[in-house]
Amino acid sequence: MSLLKKRKLESGGGERGVTNEEEDGGGRKAAPQSPGSRKQERDQLYYDCYSDVTVHEEMIADRVRTDAYRLGIQRNCPALRGKTVLDVGAGTGILSIFCAQAGARRVYAVEASAIWQQAREVVRLNGLEDQVHVLPGPVETVELPEQVDAIVSEWMGYGLLHESMLSSVLHARAKWLKEGGLLLPASAELFVAPISDQMLEWRVGFWSQVKQQYGVDMSCLESFATRCLMSHSEIVVQGLSGEDVLARPQRFARLDLARPGLEQELEAGVRGRFRCSSFGSAPMHGFAVWFQVTFPGGDSEKPLVLSTSPFHPATHWKQALLYLNEPVQVEQDTDISGEITMLPSQDNPRRLRVLLRYKVGDQEEKTKDFAMED
Numbered sequence: 001m002s003l004l005k006k007r008k009l010e011s012g013g014g015e016r017g018v019t020n021e022e023e024d025g026g027g028r029k030a031a032p033q034s035p036g037s038r039k040q041e042r043d044q045l046y047y048d049c050y051s052d053v054t055v056h057e058e059m060i061a062d063r064v065r066t067d068a069y070r071l072g073i074q075r076n077c078p079a080l081r082g083k084t085v086l087d088v089g090a091g092t093g094i095l096s097i098f099c100a101q102a103g104a105r106r107v108y109a110v111e112a113s114a115i116w117q118q119a120r121e122v123v124r125l126n127g128l129e130d131q132v133h134v135l136p137g138p139v140e141t142v143e144l145p146e147q148v149d150a151i152v153s154e155w156m157g158y159g160l161l162h163e164s165m166l167s168s169v170l171h172a173r174a175k176w177l178k179e180g181g182l183l184l185p186a187s188a189e190l191f192v193a194p195i196s197d198q199m200l201e202w203r204v205g206f207w208s209q210v211k212q213q214y215g216v217d218m219s220c221l222e223s224f225a226t227r228c229l230m231s232h233s234e235i236v237v238q239g240l241s242g243e244d245v246l247a248r249p250q251r252f253a254r255l256d257l258a259r260p261g262l263e264q265e266l267e268a269g270v271r272g273r274f275r276c277s278s279f280g281s282a283p284m285h286g287f288a289v290w291f292q293v294t295f296p297g298g299d300s301e302k303p304l305v306l307s308t309s310p311f312h313p314a315t316h317w318k319q320a321l322l323y324l325n326e327p328v329q330v331e332q333d334t335d336i337s338g339e340i341t342m343l344p345s346q347d348n349p350r351r352l353r354v355l356l357r358y359k360v361g362d363q364e365e366k367t368k369d370f371a372m373e374d
């Protein structure tokens with residue numbers, strides 16, 4: 001299992017409250033921080049996560065992700081030929097280069113982290129300095145010399161909305177995209193399904209296996225292990241297989257990136273209901289959430305979809321798991337329903353929070369409040 005964590009966010013002191021009470025080196029109390037400077041500090045910590053090679057290696061090595069972008073861009077060749085493109089969060093510059101290869105006349109590769117320097121090197125190595133202009137800084141403040149015909153961006157975090165980078169894309173859309181311009185990708189959808197997590201079952205069952213190996217019965221730790229692994233409020237990022245899925249997946253939200261008002265929706269919370277029935281009997285451990293994004297079809301009939309479903313080839317996004325406090329036994333056709341709200345955490349708006357309301361069979365309705373694991 002890879003220990004690499006894409007987009008691990010630093011807390012940035014967001015939890016400390018309005019005043020920073022720590023003493024500075026000279027023994028004086030540090031000055032209170034304004035909300036604006038706290039946001040700036042937190043954003044900087046966020047961008048810093050992208051200044052190292054590891055995260056870019058993980059993203060570019062994810063063939064499902066990078067090939068989907070390459071194909072999604074290539075399919076839109078006719079719309080990009082001779083046109084201008086803004087790449088929001090260009091990273092090492094790969095998507096900007098795909099756009100240039102697809103015939104874009106000029107690509108503005110905007111990148112807020114120090115990795116922009118490597119993007120510039122890559123652009124130079126590929127002889128594309130005339131076409132691809134790397135612009136350092138947050139897209140919210142960078143000045144472009146013109147409006148653009150298209151925006152490309154890989155903004156999706158764990159559970160789609162961790163990192164809250166979509167707001168930056170929407171900001172760029174409002175400020176720099178020509179009326180009716182192209183968005184790559186153009187939409188995102190969120191799915192949920194109840195799960196019986198075989199890996200978790202294995203980890204709990206491990207404690208009953210110890211006796212066979214060492215002659216010490218440790219099976220009494222099974223319920224302790226279950227509590228430790230499930231009875232917390234973190235969103236766990238873990239890859240599942242289709243076999244872990246207990247019922248037909250339900251789409252609970254669709255975000256059309258061109259939709260007016262989407263930014264306010266993200267702040268208030270993306271919300272959706274679901275209802276499904278269990279395929280068979282199994283211990284239900286919780287729910288898995290995943291997403292897909294869709295690129296406009298271009299000339300092709302079928303739009304290109306980048307899916308992070310457990311039924312499709314694995315991506316570095318894996319799935320976002322929401323564990324119940326303890327397993328619930330379900331039988332075939334048990335009715336499972338609920339509502340999911342995804343919103344920014346109050347302490348750090350880049351950290352994903354999920355409010356889950358659910359009902360399993362005849363049990364009373366329950367709620368659980370989650371935040372993305374550290």
Ligand SMILES: C[S@@+](CC[C@H](N)C(=O)[O-])C[C@H]1O[C@@H](n2cnc3c(N)ncnc32)[C@H](O)[C@@H]1O
Binds near residue numbers: 091094095168
């Ligand atoms: C998921 S990475 C994608 C990198 C690259 N486009 C790729 O596909 O390999 C997102 C990048 O966006 C940058 N980023 C995030 N928010 C930004 C903003 N508001 N302005 C500019 N860059 C931003 C991050 O520093 C990071 O390098």
